[in-house]
Amino acid sequence: MKKIYNIAWKDIKNRFSNPTELMFFLVLPIIFTYLLSGTIGSSGETYQLLVVDQDQTSLSGQLVEGLDAAGSLQVELISNDDVEAATEEDNTAAILTIPAGFQECLYRGDSIDLALEETGDEGAYDAAEQQVFTAVEQMGQVILAANVSMVEYEKRGEFADDTARNMYYEESYIRAEAAFIDLPQRVEMRTPDEGVIYERENASNVQASAGQLITWVFIPLLATAVVLADERTTGTLRRLFTTPTNKATFLLGTILGQLLAAWVQMALLVIFGIHVLGIDWGNSIPGLVVLLLAFSLAATALGTLLGTLARSTEQAGGLAPITGMVMALVGGCWYPGELFSDTVKTVNQFLPTTWALQGLNDLGLRRLGLVEILPEAGILMIFAAVFFALAIWRFRYE
C-alpha cells in the first residue's frame, strides 16, 4: 500500500508543480459551468425595446403595460422625433410602432398591424419579437372577447351612436380583462417528488451543470494517458520496474493519484454549483458520492487504456481531449440528450458519459436516491472493469 500511495503522491506533486494546472483543474471548469449553466441572464437583459405610441389612447397604453410585463427587455417610450437617434444606440433591440387609430380600429372590431423593426443584434431582436408576440397575444385574447361581444350585440341590435358603441366596447373589454385575470391555473405540474415544485429553469440548470461537471472531470481523467505516456518516454517507467514494484502496484498508484485529484475537483465543483449557482442536486448525498466515484473510476480506466495505446506524450495529449469531447458531446453533456434521435440514444449507451449524466439527472431532476442510481453506478463500474482489464493486457513499460 505504501508504494501505491508513494506513486500517487508523486503524480499529484508532478501534476500541480505547474501552476497553470489549476486553470484546468478549477478555473476553466468554473467559468464554463457558470457561463453554460444558463444561470446568467439572456442577451436581452441590457437591451431595450423602444415603443413609439402614435395613438396615445388607453388601449395603446394597455399594450405598453402588457409589453413591460411580457419579457425581460426594458420598454422605453419614445417620440417620433427621437426614433433616428435612438436607433443609433447600441443597446436597442427593436422599435415597435403603435400607429395612430389603434384604439379606434379595435373599437370598430377591425384588425390592425403593428410594425416591429430590428435595430440591434439578431439575438436581441429575437427576444424583442417574442416579448411583443406574448403581449400582443395576451391583449389579443381580451380584444377578441370584446370584439365577439360587439359582433353579437350588433347581430341583435344597434348602437345609438359611436359614443354608446365605444362605451359598450370599453365595458366588454374591462369585463373580459377581469375574466382572464380571474382564470384559475388549468395545468398542474406534478413530479414523483411531492415536495418540489417543478421549475423548468432549475431543470435546465441542473442538466447543464451536470454536463459541465462530467466534461471537466472526464477530460483530465483521460489525461491519465499523458501521465503513462510521459513515464514511458522519459524512461522512469522502465526504471520503476527495476525496483521491487509490480505492474499492479504501479497502475494502482497512478490511478489513485488521478482519482484523488478528481475527487477534490468534483467536490469543489459540486459545492460551487450548490452555493453559487443554486443548483439543487436532489436529496441523496450518498447517491451523488457513489455515482461520481463510479464515474471517476470509469474515466480513469479509460485514460489508462488510452495511455497504453498512445506512443508519445504528444499523442496522448491530443487523443485525450478529443476522445473526451466526443464522448461528452455524444453522451449529452453539451446538447440536451432528450432531443437525441433513437439512433444516437442507442449508440451512446456504450459511453460512460451517458450513464454518468443519466445518474446525475436522476439525482438532481428526478430526485431519486442511492438505491435507484445503483444501476447506473453499476454500469459505470463495468466500464471501469473492462477498460482496466484491457489496459492491463496492453500495458508495456516501453
Add this chain to the structure above:
Amino acid sequence: MVKLLVIGLKDLKVAFRDRVGWIMLVGPFALTLAMGFVTGAFSVSTGEPAIEATKVVVVNEDEGELGEAMVTWLRDESLHAVLNITVESSAARARDHVDEGDFVAALILPFDFSEAILGAEGLEQESPIEMYVYPGQPIRVSIVRSMIERFVARVDAGVVSSKVAVSGLIGAGLIQPQEANKVGREIGEAQVTMESGAAAGITVQSQRVEEEEVDIQPLALLAPSMAMLFLMYTVSGIGGRSILAEREDGTLPRMLSTPTDGAWILGGKVIGVVLVGVAQLAIVIGATSLLFKLEWGDTIGVVVLIVAAVFGAAGWGILLAAFARTTEQVSTMGSALMLFFGLLGGSFFGGGSFGGVLGTIGKITPNAWAQEGFAILAGAGTLADLQGTILGLVVMGSLLFSVAVLVFRRRGLMRC
C-alpha cells in the same frame, strides 16, 4: 521571401510526419461528425425530422366533451411529428409509465374538467389537468406543457368571449337570462368554427434586417465552430510550441548561424503555422463538402476567410510563444486558450454566441470573427460581404505578430 517559404514548408512537413499532426486533423472532423450526429443535422438533408415525437400518455376521466376534444386534437395528424399519444384508462398506471421513463408526461384530465370551464358556475372553478412529468426531459416537458396550455387558453378565450358577450347582451336587454346558456353555446360554437366574424385583433409585422430567408444547413455552422476550436490548439499549442522547441532542440541557433535575420525566421515560423492551420481547415471543409454535401458558400470567400482566420489565430499562437518560457508552458496555455476562446467565440454553441458584454469580449477571439464570416457565406453572402470580417482578422493577426516580434527581440529570443 524564399527563406520564409522554406522554413514554413519544413514546419508543414514536420507537423504531418508526426501522428499528432494527424490527430489534430481528425479531431475537429470527429467532433463535427459527433455534433452533426447528435443535433440531427445530417437528417436535415434527408428530410427526416431531426427530433423524434414526444411520448405522452393521456388519461381522460372527464365526463364532459372538452376532454374528448382535447384528446382528438392531441391525436390529430398535424401533431404526429411532435407528439406520440397513447391513451390509458388508469391514472396510476399512467404515472407508473412516466416513472419508468416510458413517457415524458402523463396528462390526467379530471372528471370535472369540462364542467369547470364550460359549466354555469363560472370560469373560476378549479379543476386543473394534472401533468405528471418525467423531470429528466425538461425541454420536451416544456413543449408539451406549452401545447396543452395553449389549447386550454384557446378554450378559455372562447368561453370568456361567450360569457362576456352574453352578460353584455343580458345587460343591454337584448336577450333574457334564461337564454344565456343557449346563446352562450351558439357563440362558443361559432368561435370554434371561426364563424364568429370577430377580427383577429392585432398583428405584428416583423421587419428583420435580413429579409430574405436562406436555407442554412446547421452543419455549416457547427463544422466551422469545431474547426476553429481545434485551430486555436493547433496554431498555439503546436505552432507556437514549435518555435520554442526549435530553441530547445538547438535547431534555432543553427538557423541563426545562417545568413538569416531573426525576424525572417519568425516570419517563416508564422507561415508554417498558417500552412498547417489552412491545411486543417481545408480538410474539414473539403471532407464535409464531399461526404455530407455541405454548402459552405462562395468558394473564393471561403478560401480567403480560411486564410484570414488562420492568420488571426496564428497571431495568438506566436504571441503565446513570445511570452512562454518552455514548450510545456506553450502547450498548456494553448489548451487553455483553445477552450476559453472556444467558449467566448461560440464554438460550444454550434456557432452561436453570447450577447452583451461577453459578446463584445468575444470579439478578441478569431473564433467569433470566423464564425460570423462562415455564417455570412452559408447565408449566400459573397467575398464582398466579408470585408469587415477579413479586416478584423487581418488586423488581429498583424497586431499580435508585431507585438510578438517586439517581445521576442526584447527577450533576445531571436539571438543565439
Add this chain to the structure above:
Amino acid sequence: MSNMIEAQALTKYYNGTPDPAVDEVSFVVRQGEIFSLLGPNGAGKSTTISMLSCLLKPTSGDAHIDGASVIRAPQKVKEVIGVVPQEIALYPKLTAYENLIFWGRLYGMGGKVLRKRVDEVLDLTGLRERAKDRVETYSGGMQRRINIGVGLLHEPKVIFMDEPTVGIDPQSRRSILDTVKSLNEQGMTVLYTTHYMEEAQELSDRIGIIDHGEMIALGTQQELTQLVGEQDVVEMHIAEESSRTEVVQALEQVQGVHQVQPLNGTMRLFVDDGNAVLPNLITVANEQNAKITSASIQEPNLEAVFLHLTGRALRD
C-alpha cells in the same frame, strides 16, 4: 569469491525478428569485481542488461543474481540490484530530494533511514546544495549524477550501469568513472556496459566483448589482448588520393605482416614486431605511391581485439 551474477545461455528474440538480439550469452561476474560488457551500438548490451534487470523475459536461458533467478524470483533480484539506465530516468519537475525520496520508497525504505540515506547519496554525488532544486534546472552532468544516485539509494549488492557517460562533457565523465571506482573499492559489484574502449580498459577487472548478440570474447584485458597474440599493431595514416586496394595488397605481402585492416584512411596492421617491420612497410607504401601522413606502433588494445575478432572497428 562467489559469483554475484551468473548468466547462462541467455537468449532473446524480439517479436517478428528471425535473428536473436542476444544469442546464448553466458558469463559470470564475481563478487566485488567490475565487469564491463563492451560492444558497438546494437550489439545486445542493453538487451542483456534488461534481462538481468528482470525487465525482459529471456526467450531461453536464465540468470542468477546473488542466487536468485531472474525468471523465477524477479522480486528478489530487484531487491539486490541497482540500475542506472542510459537515459535520465528522473522526474524533471520534482527536486533531486523529492526524486530520491520517491525512488527510495519504492525500494521499501522510509522514515529517518531513508532521509539519512538520501543525504548520504546527495553527498556522494556532490549535489547537497542543489537538493531542493528541480532536476530540470540541472546541467546534463548533474542529472547524470543524480541518475546514478538513485541506483545507489538502497545500497544494492550489484549495480548495473548502462552506458552512463554517453553524451556528457569530459569533466562529468571523469567524475562518473571515479565514482564507479570508488563504489567498487567499497565492495560493490559493478556490471558496466559501454562502447568506449578506454572506459572498459580503465575500469574493468574483466571484460566481455559482445557483438551481434553473441559474446565473442571474455576475460581480463591481458587475456583478451593475447587473442591477437604477441602481435603489435601498426597504424598508418595514408592520404585519401592513394590507391588503397593496391596498397593493401602490397602491404599484405611484407614479411611479418599477419593482417591488414583498411579503415577510413587508416591502415591497421597486425605484425610480429612493429619496430622491425615498420621500415619495410613504409618502403612498400612509397613504392605504391601511397602518401603516408603518420605511422605508429601500439600495444594491442581492446579496439584491436575487436577488430581482430570482427573485422570492424568498435566505433564505426
